[in-house]
Amino acid sequence: MAELQRDPITRSDFLGFGVLGAIMGAILTIPPVAFVLSPVIKTNILGQSDVDPGWVEVGSVAEVKENEPSVFQIEFPIDQAYGTKHIQEEVPESPRSLERFTIRNAVWVSWKAPIKTQGRQGSGGDELAAAERPAILDQKTEGFTQSEREEIMSKLNVLSNSCAHLGCPVRWFPDQKLFLCPCHGGLYDINGGYVGGPPPRGMYRYTQAEVREDGKLYVKHEYDAGPEHREKGPQEPYVV
Ligand code: FES
Secondary structure, rough: OOOOOOOOHHHHHHHHHHHHHHHHHHHHHHHHHHHHHHHHHHHHOOOOOOOOOOOOOEEHHHHHOOOOOEEEEEEEEEEOOOOOOOOOOOOOOOOOEEEEEEEEEEEEEEEEEEEEOOOOOOOOOOOOOOOOOOEEEEEOOOOOOOHHHHHHHOEEEEEEEEOOOOOOEEEEEOOOOOEEOOOOOOOOOOOOOOOOOOOOOOOOOEEOOOEEOOOEEEEEOOEOOOOOOOOHHEOOOOOE
């Protein structure tokens, strides 16, 4: 009688099924999750990006206004392992099918406003003097020498329009003389410095930016992630 009531599945069988189930679950779950998170891991953890690393033209620095930021639209080419169009013939060494897209970004460019009094995070930001537009731009708009280009660059803020909180596009409000993020109310000054709201820092700055002889500004898709992340190298915002 006791023989008939015994459970046909032993304790070691039960544990074996559990281990097998866990292995099968991992095999089915990890690859898709890794695929979905791959761009995030590359961008935010490894500091890499699928965006083309070349220079992109922004526009003429002579167009940057005197006392308010100017916005320029730019396009970065990007190769993504999503999409339907195979370009294996263009990237034969790639084991994946890639498609070339274009990412459209807005770049905010302004003349630096010297800081009169340094503010502290959360205390309303820095007190700023009037922005300084280089005098050379009153004489010419192209044909700049090396030293003139260096002077222009030393006075330029070249900022991403992706908010440093969660990446929403920021807008300039001339009456308040502030950038405002419409998502959660983040505020920044004309230099991109933090003024208030949830962002943990000021706006992302382009670390690779240069003015050339033709008077135009060029950038690469690399940003300063702030002092606490600087040792990790170039970073990208949450939204490219
Ligand atoms: Fe800009 Fe939240 S995304 S304040």
